[in-house]
Amino acid sequence: MTEISVAVQTPLAKLANEFCEVLKLFFKVEGFAIGDAPMGFKPLVHQFSEENGQWSCSFTFEGHIMKKTLPIPAVEDERRELIHKRHIKRLCKVTLYELLKEMTGVHPPWGSLTGIRPTRLLYERLADGMTMAQAVLAVEHDFDVTPEKAELLREIVTVQQTLPSPNPREADLYVSVPFCRTRCAYCSFPGEAVGKGKLIPPYMQAVLWELGEARRLFTKAGLKLRAVYVGGGTPTALGENEFTRLMDAVMEQFPDACEYTVEAGRPDTITPGKLSVLRRLKVGRISINPQTMNDETLRRIGRDHTAQQTVDAFVLAREMGFEDINMDVIAGLPGEKVAHFAHTMEEIATLKPDSLTVHTLAIKRSSRLNLEHAPLPDAFDAAEMVRLGGETARALGFSPYYLYRQKYMAGQQNVGYARKGAACLYNIDMMEETSSVIAVGAGAISKRVFPDRELRIERAPNVTNVSVYIDRVEEMARRKEALFL
Numbered sequence: 229m230t231e232i233s234v235a236v237q238t239p240l241a242k243l244a245n246e247f248c249e250v251l252k253l254f255f256k257v258e259g260f261a262i263g264d265a266p267m268g269f270k271p272l273v274h275q276f277s278e279e280n281g282q283w284s285c286s287f288t289f290e291g292h293i294m295k296k297t298l299p300i301p302a303v304e305d306e307r308r309e310l311i312h313k314r315h316i317k318r319l320c321k322v323t324l325y326e327l328l329k330e331m332t333g334v335h336p337p338w339g340s341l342t343g344i345r346p347t348r349l350l351y352e353r354l355a356d357g358m359t360m361a362q363a364v365l366a367v368e369h370d371f372d373v374t375p376e377k378a379e380l381l382r383e384i385v386t387v388q389q390t391l392p393s394p395n396p397r398e399a400d401l402y403v404s405v406p407f408c409r410t411r412c413a414y415c416s417f418p419g420e421a422v423g424k425g426k427l428i429p430p431y432m433q434a435v436l437w438e439l440g441e442a443r444r445l446f447t448k449a450g451l452k453l454r455a456v457y458v459g460g461g462t463p464t465a466l467g468e469n470e471f472t473r474l475m476d477a478v479m480e481q482f483p484d485a486c487e488y489t490v491e492a493g494r495p496d497t498i499t500p501g502k503l504s505v506l507r508r509l510k511v512g513r514i515s516i517n518p519q520t521m522n523d524e525t526l527r528r529i530g531r532d533h534t535a536q537q538t539v540d541a542f543v544l545a546r547e548m549g550f551e552d553i554n555m556d557v558i559a560g561l562p563g564e565k566v567a568h569f570a571h572t573m574e575e576i577a578t579l580k581p582d583s584l585t586v587h588t589l590a591i592k593r594s595s596r597l598n599l600e601h602a603p604l605p606d607a608f609d610a611a612e613m614v615r616l617g618g619e620t621a622r623a624l625g626f627s628p629y630y631l632y633r634q635k636y637m638a639g640q641q642n643v644g645y646a647r648k649g650a651a652c653l654y655n656i657d658m659m660e661e662t663s664s665v666i667a668v669g670a671g672a673i674s675k676r677v678f679p680d681r682e683l684r685i686e687r688a689p690n691v692t693n694v695s696v697y698i699d700r701v702e703e704m705a706r707r708k709e710a711l712f713l
């Protein structure tokens with residue numbers, strides 16, 4: 229990708245960041261400014277006007293120009309401003325996209341889409357009364373998405389439609405255990421390495437108290453429990469006693485969820501004792517995450533376990549009767565070539581998990597990898613790894629069931645694949661943002677989804693620092709009450 233620095237001159241400054249996202253589909257944007265172009269920046273000139281019942285938009289860049297118009301939709305109710313804003317944003321982004329596509333000759337696989345939840349577009353069209361086939365064609369046409377990506381969206385939505393749909397009188401429960409044995413180099417989560425474990429006893433006290441408050445909140449708000457997810461961090465990084473106390477408390481107070489998932493993330497934290505607690509409590513779904521099956525990469529990214537430990541943990545869990553095991557892998561890890569990722573896929577195919585999530589490495593600003601500028605695979609290799617991940621999942625008989633895209637990604641997408649009956653409802657709820665969640669623990673974010681067409685969402689985040697959370701846990705519970713009552 230060509231590197232450029234751009235200064236956008238626009239009468240709609242609020243949309244400048246959106247324009248930057250469109251530029252990133254075609255260029256590596258090294259610098260971005262709004263207004264006059266600093267030295268070395270190329271000006272991108274945007275004009276926008278409204279006359280004779282239509283909006284007119286044009287972009288000029290490096291001597292090329294693209295102009296488009298759109299009749300102003302007639303909306304008379306209170307949604308007018310919101311709908312107009314959306315149409316204007318869309319018109320401008322599409323105009324810029326078409327200009328850059330014409331200039332560069334590049335066709336991005338996701339077309340002009342820069343959002344993280346492309347399945348939403350399919351759902352919107354289905355809600356407007358289109359058939360699935362019509363909705364897929366409309367997304368392909370409206371956003372210049374390739375037929376392959378449009379088909380991926382169709383498969384995902386088709387699987388999601390077989391699962392219990394979100395209900396405004398329900399909510400998920402999320403429990404955060406923000407500790408890990410060591411910190412992965414790419415991690416941007418606000419967790420803590422377990423270290424000497426000094427924070428664990430006060431954390432347990434705080435989170436168990438907040439769990440009780442969450443139980444009361446479900447009752448007071450008249451909410452029915454949907455799915456439970458215990459994540460982190462690595463919940464199994466807790467010692468066996470703490471892990472047992474936490475899981476007993478979760479199951480005692482939230483016994484009637486339709487699905488329970490516990491992240492057993494790092495294989496080196498999995499013990500027969502912790503697995504037997506989960507079996508006793510009938511937790512159906514666990515996640516054992518290799519990320520890669522190459523020891524050298526595991527060392528490089530600070531995982532502090534070996535590929536053999538992943539195999540051992542998986543075999544142990546199977547022997548103990550777990551029939552729904554997810555595995556997460558990451559495409560695009562530092563120092564990995566396609567051959568490394570292919571090796572990981574071969575090992576996964578041999579183990580035969582029940583679901584596989586293929587993430588693409590996202591280097592966020594706060595991660596150590598970003599700070600250390602570790603060598604990363606190029607976009608072409610990362611895309612090939614993503615393709616291999618999908619191929620392996622399909623060879624295992626899995627279908628894609630959720631997808632999200634995000635900024636900073638070396639490739640294009642994160643996709644969850646599962647065998648029939650093993651799709652994780654909680655993952656779908658999180659990715660589609662269609663279900664409320666009451667979340668406890670440091671860094672956990674509660675979310676209330678209002679059941680209108682726009683799926684308005686309000687959030688109540690818990691503080692992320694573990695010590696601060698312990699001190700302010702009562703305030704965290706009150707925040708959630710303010711959100712739901």
Ligand code: SF4
Pocket residue numbers: 407408410411412414415416417419460461462493494
């Ligand atoms: S296991 Fe997950 S949460 Fe823990 S350090 Fe690694 S990436 Fe971060």
